[in-house]
Amino acid sequence: MSATQRRNTRQRQVVLEELRATRSHPTAGELYHSVRDRLPRISLGTVYRNLDILQETGDVIRLAGCVGQEARYDGNPEPHLHLQCQRCQRVCDLDTVLPVLDDLVGSTLEGHGIDGYHVILRGVCRHCRNGG
Amino acid sequence: MSATQRRNTRQRQVVLEELRATRSHPTAGELYHSVRDRLPRISLGTVYRNLDILQETGDVIRLAGCVGQEARYDGNPEPHLHLQCQRCQRVCDLDTVLPVLDDLVGSTLEGHGIDGYHVILRGVCRHCRNGG
């Protein structure tokens, strides 16, 4: 087996409540500030630890972050699809899927005044599905 | 006017060449190592500076990074679209666009063995388009 037994601590509850109470996609530091209004002695480390756990349990989505927070670069400036694997964190191209999705994204977003974009899908890559 | 006059330095050339020579979406640190095989005295700071410039000129795409590298969190675990603005860096939901895009992404990716995903679009948000 794997997942350890979780305890329903007040700190974890409040972190989740505060996150659910906003639509601003806060950073950990921003969330720390709003949580502190209710739990003045909570530490930033605890906020980070609980966000990790809540992401693991699927209650929270972590955006724009990969392990270690390192940015990744792509030498191909043409818009194309990327898949960032949620297990191994590697990023790979999904060139084959591009044309149809690109058409749809483009035509859908045109009506929204968004003139440039690229897409990062997050899922589990083929390699990790097969290997474990 | 805005953009300063660029100089075509060897360091910048090699950073771009090495990035174009791989499909692995390397981090700045990884790229630094491969560039050093050719330019042993280059510094990590120079790699970062050139990646910034190359992104500005559109030769390179920076993935999974936002200003200051802070991760952002979302308390709504339902798959939905996000737009991260390339000017103001804010993340906003694009709920209205979801249904059609979600259908397409889902059916397209099913055939690729990807069982979970979310989408981050990067573009310019309505607020920045109107305000400057």
Add this chain to the structure above:
DNA sequence: ATCGTTGCAAAATATTTGCAGTTGA
């Protein structure tokens, strides 16, 4: 000659972790 760029080292920013005490189940 000018000024954008570099290497280096230090600073700033963001996240993780060791530890001893606390607390939910």
Add this chain to the structure above:
DNA sequence: TCAACTGCAAATATTTTGCAACGAT
């Protein structure tokens, strides 16, 4: 009880920056 959890502080990791020397134009 007892292991998951906490606050705190120190450590790591990632990125940016000041500065004097360098080099492309």
